[in-house]
Amino acid sequence: MSTSTTSTASTAGNPQTEARELKKGSLAALKGLAPFLKPYRNRFIVAGIALVVAAGSTLAIPYAFKQMIDLGFGTHAGISSARNVNMVFLALFAVATILALATAARFYSVSWLGERVTADIRSAVYAHVVQQSPEFFETTQTGEVLSRITTDTTLIQSVVGTSISMALRNVLLFLGGLGMLFVTSVKLSSIIIGLLVLTVLPIVMFGRRVRKLSRDSQDRIADASAMAGEILNAMPTVQAFTHENMESKRFGASIEGAFVTAMRRIQARAFLTALAIVLVFGTIVFVLWLGAHAVLEGTMTGGDLGQFILYASIVAGAIGALSEVMGEAQRAAGATERLLELLSVKSEIQNPQHALALPPRAANGAALSLQDVIFSYPSRPDTAALSQLSLDIKPGETVAVVGPSGAGKTTLFQLLLRFYDPQLGTIRLDGVDIKQLDLHTLRDAIGIVPQDTVIFSADAMENIRYGRADATDQEVIAAARMAAAHEFIERLPNGYRSFLGERGVRLSGGQRQRIAIARALLKNPPLLLLDEATSALDAESERLVQGALEVAMEGRTTLIIAHRLATVQRADRIIVMEDGKIVETGTHQSLVALGGIYANLAALQFHNVQVTH
Template sequence: MSNSTTSNAKQQTATPGGTQREQQKGSIAALRGLAPFLAPYRLQFILAGIALTVAAGATLAIPYAFKQMIDLGFGASAGVRSIEHVNAVFLALFGVATVLAIATAARFYTVSWLGERVTADIRSAVYRHVVRQSPAFFETTQTGEVLSRITTDTTLIQAVVGTSISMALRNLLLFAGGLVMLFVTSPKLSAIIIGLLILTVLPIVMFGRRVRSLSRDSQDRIADASAVAGEILNAMPTVQAFTHEKIETERFGASVERAFATAMRRIRARALLTMVAIVLVFGTIVFVLWLGAHAVIEGTMTGGDLGQFILYASIVAGAIGALSEVMGEAQRAAGATERLLELMSVQSAIESPARPVPLPPRAANGAALALENVTFFYPSRPDAPALAHVQLDIKPGETVAVVGPSGAGKTTLFQMFLRFYDPQQGAIRLDGVDIRQLDLHTLRDAIGIVPQDTVIFSADAMENIRYGRAGATDEEVIQAAKMAAAHEFIERLPNGYHSFLGERGVRLSGGQRQRIAIARALLKNPPLLLLDEATSALDAESERLVQSALEAAMVGRTTVIIAHRLATVQRADRIIVMEDGRIVETGTHRSLVALGGIYANLAALQFHSVHVTHTALDEATQ
């Protein structure tokens, strides 16, 4: 019971998100989750900070230079002295502009580099994390949604790290420095303007929460559209075969329109937020400047002081406006960060142990495989066991065929051997070692599999076969292809082994794809070979060639076969018959037919024509 509880708890962690994270959605605090990705680049951040500070200081020096020009240049008595002051002020302005230009360029380069670098790191980390998840994760998560998070969400984060953070810090410095200089210039007017600005900020902050929520919704709708598109594009032959092009186009169009409608709500909210912010902030500044103009007329302020105050007030207002814009971007990035962190927080239910046990040295005749009272429930079907109290002992070098009706648990056995799932009860042992004690790479390196649904990658034939063993030479690849009866058709391709096979192998027939998969498994040369209907897509001639190749490949290794075809089943040392997740019959083909049970019925239904042919031949020879 404890094992079951633990496994169920683990499976729950395979679903992105959770109650706690749902409560935190939309919070700017989510950007703190980027800290581990930013930490390695402290030096670059320091350099960017220096450049940013220098640029802000240069900007804040400009109003003071104008004050000097107005009061000491234009305000002085006409003559050489005023010309000297004007010349000096403009020369100083040019120097300030040069410093500002250099510092701004340095800041732009540094923060842009940081944005690209951190985004690349995040994409790599998310992808690395996703590919290590167990199949339970992909049962509940659409591929299109994962791709949306890796692309769209990281692009938003790139904008924040590469632009928005820098802009926010720059405008914070300008706001703080401008505020100080406003008080230096006129404490009375500054106190009035600050009080009014505080009153204007409150409604802006309140309305910003609405923008934050809509930003998160917008990203979710984009992910939904990506998921729909990915699903349909991966099933295009089926869509076209059933003439569902129009239906699927309309379905995707509806998804896009939902994303558009959500985005427009976000855009309208942000536009309204920007308008309100500008009207309130600049209305406040205009009112205070009106007071300042009266002070100049009354002689309590100089023209230079008012000019300086106007420029600093413009800097402060511009900084507030820019900060509100940056806040909108930060809110969108916060939503994107939350989505990525949700993905990164998912813990795979299947992981290598902290201290893995090594496998014994490989025996000459293959691996021993044992199932000890194995019971397993899929997470999506917790009430119906896929395997129930399965007890099986496979000796090294033995070839075992597993047969049974659909849903009997045959494919589940293979998934358990590869440790895509862990049983809730019992244990699976490879060469006497519980596979849960093995490093996942060690376990899976010892197993070669030819799946029923062959996966062909967008690469040439050479690289597709070499996928079985990355370090294999070209000669070893070609030898594996010859063993799998794939060499001849590969040689006939336009560029031979260097021919591009198309996405998912669309340039190959089903039988050719199957032989590529067999060659891949043979190249791996594992002690345990799993064949899931390995000859199901082959014609009679190809099946004969591959069967002989597989028979040679089975020498020196243990083989487990899921098969329905009589030729494959008859060659097995032992046949295991499964029904409803249990082993119900065991024996050879002849003994099981004589038993008259489930296998005999399957044989009668599936291999009737073969039996008729054999009977006719027997009668003809008598």
């Protein structure tokens, strides 16, 4: 997904955002880095002092050469010429030493700043992204986010750690050199300034095209990165459908598009550099020709002309360097805009300003109440996922939620966790509207075993401990025993310290599910949500886990989503959903006798069930 698409999806209708979008690529975007630079002002001061000393040392060199020429070789040179030359060269060595020390100090300071600020930006962007609601990830690919955190921050690092310093250094050299040119010859300096003003205008105009191409180049790289991330996360599916070659060609075409865009940017920058050099140095050569005639006419000394040449070279070099730095700064401006876009996205799910506390935890779990809940997903606003849903669950009650796919079962769980807020209606946990609860307070009270188990790239011990970060090893092992996971973990090469592979590739589906169950049990919440918790288990594993879940459900409220009705028969109550509504409620026996949707589902799964019509 392109950046423009992402931005539109997440910020449409916001006038301030739309105004900001019109300024994309502007160097003013670099102002957004100010909050990250501010904590390190002392480092900037040190770098600034070193920068001034280094620039001053550089500007002193042409004056030393003037003295050497006029005192050592000019018309006034005499018996003291050798001594004068010796003193000048000693002074030059002293200046070079100061220049070396100041340059080293500047390099270290700005490099430290580049690394430090980049690390801070990456941390800030990542911390902001993980706070976003699922709505954000409906419209943004993870590859796009990763591209911004890595590629874009690397560009910013080059600017903060190198380009800013180079820009300031060359600004000082330009201003200092320009001042010394006027000290040397007002006439020649006035001519050279007038001509340089005329040369700068086409450079600035063409620079705008470079800025736009820089932004386009970053977008194409992000597109390729997003595509690669999506395909690499779905390799089993890609290989099962034998689409390896097709996906390689798609990625190759995307990379080729990024290459073509990058080459347009590089060609534009190359032309801009050539244009700047030809115009600037052509101006300087013309003025130096005038200076040479002034020496021949006796209105300037040879030392003055030599000094003027060196200062003119410094000024020209500074302008050339600034043009290159400007190109880097424009690329970084585009990168900064992309990162600021990401940081400006605000989740619709926010903590209340004055959060309420849950009442003391009851011994038998939490009470749950839904009243007239209406909800549609942001990506499907015209389709109601839940419609006028009302439900009351008592503390300690086990309620199963069944129904065909798309009935709204998983949506119900997402609303309970406040991944989304309903458009209408209220949800209360222990009598408190969940919108009035701190998000961490709410989610700490809920444990979930999702249908798609997530296993992190860590060992078994840490994967289970994800349920409660401060749990001891003994508590982790106890949770694993309850989830019937202890035996297979012990058989792993390193037991609980065995690395489970990226996304748990070293485990079977049933083993991954039992890790997830152990994680939820370790959390020990008053409300437990089981979303197809046993769907991936074989018959023997299901028997073991069902026993563990029955123990785990004691003393807490439990909601179970299951397509396999054998899982829910012993629930206190079964809720049957269809098209986002509750259409049937009762026990297994009463619902079978009712002869409705549940009875038909049961008839499909239990051939010996007699369905009453």
